[in-house]
Amino acid sequence: MKAAIFYGPNQKLRIEEVSEPVPSDNEVVVKVVACGLCHTDLHYIDHGVPTFKKPPLILGHEPAGIVYKVGRGVRNLKEGDRVLIPAVFSCGSCRACRTGRENICDTMVMLGNNIDGGYAENVVVPAKDLAIVPEDIPLSEIAVVADAVSTPFHAVVNRAKVKAGDVISVFGCGGVGINIVQIASIVGAKVIAVDIVDSKLEKAKKLGASITLNANNYDNVAKEIRKLTDGGVDIAFEAIGNPKTLQNAFDTLRRGGTLCVVGYCSQKLEWSFTKVMYYEMQIIGSLGCRPVDYPKIINLVKENKLNIKELISAKFPLDKINEAFDFLRSGEGLRTIIMMSG
Ligand SMILES: [Zn+2]
Numbered sequence: 001m002k003a004a005i006f007y008g009p010n011q012k013l014r015i016e017e018v019s020e021p022v023p024s025d026n027e028v029v030v031k032v033v034a035c036g037l038c039h040t041d042l043h044y045i046d047h048g049v050p051t052f053k054k055p056p057l058i059l060g061h062e063p064a065g066i067v068y069k070v071g072r073g074v075r076n077l078k079e080g081d082r083v084l085i086p087a088v089f090s091c092g093s094c095r096a097c098r099t100g101r102e103n104i105c106d107t108m109v110m111l112g113n114n115i116d117g118g119y120a121e122n123v124v125v126p127a128k129d130l131a132i133v134p135e136d137i138p139l140s141e142i143a144v145v146a147d148a149v150s151t152p153f154h155a156v157v158n159r160a161k162v163k164a165g166d167v168i169s170v171f172g173c174g175g176v177g178i179n180i181v182q183i184a185s186i187v188g189a190k191v192i193a194v195d196i197v198d199s200k201l202e203k204a205k206k207l208g209a210s211i212t213l214n215a216n217n218y219d220n221v222a223k224e225i226r227k228l229t230d231g232g233v234d235i236a237f238e239a240i241g242n243p244k245t246l247q248n249a250f251d252t253l254r255r256g257g258t259l260c261v262v263g264y265c266s267q268k269l270e271w272s273f274t275k276v277m278y279y280e281m282q283i284i285g286s287l288g289c290r291p292v293d294y295p296k297i298i299n300l301v302k303e304n305k306l307n308i309k310e311l312i313s314a315k316f317p318l319d320k321i322n323e324a325f326d327f328l329r330s331g332e333g334l335r336t337i338i339m340m341s342g
């Protein structure tokens with residue numbers, strides 16, 4: 001089969017012929033139809049963030065496809081099922097898994113990082129966490145759901161527990177942030193979206209934001225938001241992973257408010273905890289999504305509550321994957337996907 005192989009940082013991926021994967025007892029082989037491109041891949045390719053499995057490795061953790069071969073022990077899937085493949089697989093037996101928090105499993109396995117991923121004609125994965133996709137939803141849309149919608153779903157619904165009438169701020173309107181905007185709007189919150197790219201803010205408006213602010217137009221965007229909201233928002237989301245925007249997001253909160261950290265920040269930051277104690281502020285993290293939530297998200301797509309088409313900026317065939325990454329690097333668009341048949 002054909003696959004795009006990652007040989008190490010600062011090299012182009014190489015399209016090569018590799019042997020077809022064979023499923024063990026509890027695995028299935030899925031014929032990939034579409035696979036989303038993600039900034040996480042650029043961390044490996046451009047910034048030298050190490051992958052758990054040493055290269056050569058097939059990247060790609062946002063695939064969707066059709067079950068093609070089924071391991072002997074698999075009961076929940078059959079050949080021909082259309083499936084969403086989660087980015088991360090849980091062990092099922094650690095304390096986190098047994099208490100319904102599989103997304104922070106002790107020994108989680110990430111596709112295209114610990115094991116070969118979806119930039120290939122076929123991918124072999126554990127069967128237990130796959131979700132079946134109805135016929136009427138295109139698999140290209142599901143490839144977008146696999147990470148860029150599921151992570152925001154968990155952050156908004158399970159972690160920050162946004163409710164109708166809440167006022168929230170969202171810092172960063174890229175692939176993840178824009179869907180925090182979208183899902184929080186569906187839930188019934190009033191959303192204030194912040195970014196420094198006007199086109200992303202326009203999209204945020206289209207997907208439900210009541211107010212959009214370009215942070216470059218203000219000396220202190222947090223102060224502006226506190227002014228607009230009569231003292232601050234209930235919940236602030238940070239979907240960038242930058243010390244300055246983390247501080248800004250926190251500074252938009254009212255007393256007793258919650259900061260939900262969704263962006264990955266590797267830098268250390270100075271933080272005054274005075275307000276945290278004195279105003280009973282909360283700071284919570286959010287990572288990925290639980291398998292039990294995927295059918296709920298698929299249902300939101302089916303019911304046309306979630307606008308997925310608006311998120312897909314470009315499609316490339318596997319042969320053009322390096323061009324696709326160049327497009328991602330350009331910062332244009334929201335989600336780029338690889339279509340295996342296209
Ligand atoms: Zn991703």
Ligand SMILES: [Zn+2]
Nearest residue numbers: 091094097105
């Ligand atoms: Zn586990």
